[in-house]
Amino acid sequence: MARKVVITGLGATTPIGGDVPTMWKNALKGVSGAHTLEDEWVAKYDLPVHFAARCSTPALEVLSRVEAKRMDPSTQFGVIAAREAWADSGITEIDHDRLAVAFATGIGGVWTLLDAWDTLREKGPRRVLPMTVPMLMPNGVAAAVSLDLGARAGAHTPVSACASGTEAMHLGLDLIRSGKADVVVCGGAEAAIHPMPLAAFSSMQALSRRNDDPEHASRPYDRDRDGFVMGEGAGALVLEAEEHAIARGARIYAELAGTSVTADAYHITAPDPEGLGATRALKAAMFDGRIQAEDVVHVNAHATSTPVGDKPEYTALRAALGTHVDNVAVSATKSQMGHLLGASGAVEAVLTVLAVYERQAPLTINLENQDPEIPLDVVTSARTLPAGDIVALSNSFGFGGHNAVIAIRNV
Numbered sequence: 001m002a003r004k005v006v007i008t009g010l011g012a013t014t015p016i017g018g019d020v021p022t023m024w025k026n027a028l029k030g031v032s033g034a035h036t037l038e039d040e041w042v043a044k045y046d047l048p049v050h051f052a053a054r055c056s057t058p059a060l061e062v063l064s065r066v067e068a069k070r071m072d073p074s075t076q077f078g079v080i081a082a083r084e085a086w087a088d089s090g091i092t093e094i095d096h097d098r099l100a101v102a103f104a105t106g107i108g109g110v111w112t113l114l115d116a117w118d119t120l121r122e123k124g125p126r127r128v129l130p131m132t133v134p135m136l137m138p139n140g141v142a143a144a145v146s147l148d149l150g151a152r153a154g155a156h157t158p159v160s161a162c163a164s165g166t167e168a169m170h171l172g173l174d175l176i177r178s179g180k181a182d183v184v185v186c187g188g189a190e191a192a193i194h195p196m197p198l199a200a201f202s203s204m205q206a207l208s209r210r211n212d213d214p215e216h217a218s219r220p221y222d223r224d225r226d227g228f229v230m231g232e233g234a235g236a237l238v239l240e241a242e243e244h245a246i247a248r249g250a251r252i253y254a255e256l257a258g259t260s261v262t263a264d265a266y267h268i269t270a271p272d273p274e275g276l277g278a279t280r281a282l283k284a285a286m287f288d289g290r291i292q293a294e295d296v297v298h299v300n301a302h303a304t305s306t307p308v309g310d311k312p313e314y315t316a317l318r319a320a321l322g323t324h325v326d327n328v329a330v331s332a333t334k335s336q337m338g339h340l341l342g343a344s345g346a347v348e349a350v351l352t353v354l355a356v357y358e359r360q361a362p363l364t365i366n367l368e369n370q371d372p373e374i375p376l377d378v379v380t381s382a383r384t385l386p387a388g389d390i391v392a393l394s395n396s397f398g399f400g401g402h403n404a405v406i407a408i409r410n411v
Contacts, residue, residue: 002177006245006411007253009089009238010350011081011187015231015337018057019084023347024354026336027362028382032215033337034229041195048202051214052193053231053338070131071144072109077234077343078141078189079148085185085236086149090250100153100181101146102171103236104164104188106342106398108138111194141189141234153181159342161398162302163261164188165235166345169406170259172239182244187236188346198230204269206306218339219366220303220332221310221374228304231338235346237353253357257391257409258289264401271309271397275316281403282320282393289407291391293321296328298361298385298392300352301376303332304339313395314374329383330376331355332364345396349406352394356408359385 010020015033017023033053042050059068059076062083068076082103112135119127134140139157146155154175158167165188172184201207208227210217218229245252262284264277271278286293302313318325333351340347351362361383370378385392392408 004242005173005176005239005256006242007237007256007353008240008245008250009085010253010353011084011088011236012234012347012350013055013057013077013080014233014347015053015056018055020350027333027351028360030363030365031336032365033231034214034217036214045195045199047195047198049198049207049209050211051217051229053229054193055233070135072112072135072140073191074105074109074189075141075144077191077232078103078187079144081187081189081234081236082145082148082185085238089238091183094183096150096152098153098182099149099151100175100184101142101151101155102158102168102175102184102186103142103145104158104168104342104346105138105141106159106161106164106190107192107197109136109140110192110197112136114194114196145185149185151185160402160404161400162339162341162344163396163398163402163404164342164345166349166394166396166404166406167261168346169237169256169349170261170404173256173259176239176241182241184239185236186239186346187234188343189234190341190343191232192341193230193232201230208305216366218305218335220305220335220364221371221376221378222367223369223371225305225307225310227306228334229338231340233340233347234343235350237346237349252411254353255409255411256406258285258291258407260284260288260405262403264403266401269399271312273312275312275319277401277403278313278316278395278397279319281405282316285393285405285407286320289409291407293324295391296321296393297390298355299328299330300348300392300394301330301332302395302397304334311374313397314376326377328377329361329379329385331362331379333362335365345394345404348394352392352408355385356390356392356410361385
């Protein structure tokens, strides 16, 4: 029988809270992290979108100045979240050869890359910093977390666009089940609130243009949704073999019961309109965790607030859960913190674990006129989850047709 994998530590730094307790409190209150950008480059480049959801806690409140200087902002966020998760796990003694890292990103060190390009053009090659490559490489965050914790059982970096953070959980589960590690620090980090990504996503018509009302711009499932809000941050979770956690007397939040990844093979940016790949991912995660549709009480939906993205997810949920989907409490937390791209799945995994552990579903805000073609039971006010044995799902879908789903079960 496969080893059971449990979650013993949580960490996050997000636009609605620089740590897990603050983020969770605000997620239950329905706080928006989106604000107008005051950076001079917004006007300099005449960007069509003037707002985003930035992390609420400066990195220098957690990292030393020397540490921060040697890390891209995405890596800073990842290390901050991983340190919180590690401290939360209470692990004090560990066989470092049995400790692994699976930390994802969707874009990687975009700030470092583009700043270095500016330096090269304006000041010449001798002024490009020697730390540029380790700061910009996508695996930089996994490497930094591995170095920080002394993890020697592997440091992995799934890169699957906006499914990356959830795919890291999938990899972490496999590492423990297969016996390659006893503990895996999983997560995702992203810091792409930069003029080039904002311009590029705007050019794709993917971002909301509600410059006059940023706090209400992200509105998943709303009839008037017009795109997502760019966010940034990181989430981290400590996965542990159940017997390892019990042996040290750990506090266990929940079980990571099942995971899955699939691909649409349909289009580079658009989801399959029938949600076929997402349906297969949902069913596969449930099969992996021996979960029946009736076990599922909560879903943290991918729900980015794009006109083309929200409906296929609904179609997939109905195909996977049948009529039981009408009884499932659905939260679309990107309405609060924006879309953290490669970090979104990890942060939403933290929220899903807490929803199961605390029996509370986080809120969806800005849903004023629900799209009649998406008749889900969306959580817009305080909602207690049922007593007894329950399961929650968290979905992540990314450009390239990537689909990843995790299933969280109470313990």
